[in-house]
Amino acid sequence: MQPRYLRLMVAVLAFGALAIPAHAATIQIVMENLVISPAEVSAKVGDTVEWVNKDVLAHTATANNGDFDVMLPPKKTGTLVLKKAGTFDYYCRFHPNMKATLKVEP
Amino acid sequence: MFVRLAAALAAMTLMSGAAFAQGAKLTDPQIAHIAYTAGVIDINAAKQAQAKASNKDVKAFADDMVRDHEAVNKQALDLVKKLNVKPEDNDTSKALSKQAADKLAELSKLSGAAYDKAYVANEVAFHKTVNNALEKQLIPSASNPELKGLLQTGLKIFEGHEQHAEHVAAELK
Secondary structure (H helix, E strand, O other), X not given: OXXXXXXXXXXXXXXXXXXXXXXXXXXXXXXXXXXXXXXXXXEEOOOEEEEEEOOOOOEEXXXXXXXXXXXXXXXXXXXXXXXXXXXXXXXXXOOOOOEEEEEEEO | OHHHHHHHHHHHHHHHHHXXXXXXXXXXXXXXXXXXXXXXXXXXXXXXXXXXXXXXXXXXXXXXXXXXXXXXXXHHXXXXXXXXXXXXXXXXXXXXHHHHHHHHHHHHOOOHHXXXXXXXXXXXXXXXXXXXXXXXXXXXXXXXXXXXXXXXXXXXXXXXXXXXXXXXXXXXX
């Protein structure tokens, strides 16, 4: 490989590493038949949570403390980038019997 | 006057008990009809609320009820079509529809905060009655596993609605 390309590649990799922290991951949570699974999830600040709504009904992922409120239309996906550490209990505003917990580590 | 009110309340209690009287085992076509009818009743109540409610949480709740019950009833229709089951009218469906028509007429005479409160209180009561019937009567009586499954999901949805209605009722106090 030409040194010029190598340098470019290193630069791209370095830039990529800066833009996306090494530990950033996408965590998928499924809502199906009014069940949130997994009901408890651990993640880190910088990770993305992706809720997949498989029901024909609209749901929400709403933090009990009001920190987030993600609308999830029927058969659609919603995402949230985690910015704050803590334990967040959340529920669906339309079906408050749907409950789960998100643990975010620093 | 109080005697008359008490008599009316007693009659109402008897009636709501009668809609889901224990008795002959219900068939799948009858169960499908009852579940669908309950959905239609709640959609009609919600449409009245969309027109009459003044509180924004009550209006939003009514929107949620129309959206959810229409989605569930569409699933129910798709299922009966697939199973080649023809929903069959029956005494429980008739009693439910009659009570619902009376309730709509009663609610139509109210307005403002009094209407909002009465609508939400009735939503709590109606979902309680239907959930109880689903759990104790309709789900155990259903023979087809897919129909049973849909009723079980329906129960979870309506339990959610009952809690949602309770939250809204608490906010109105």
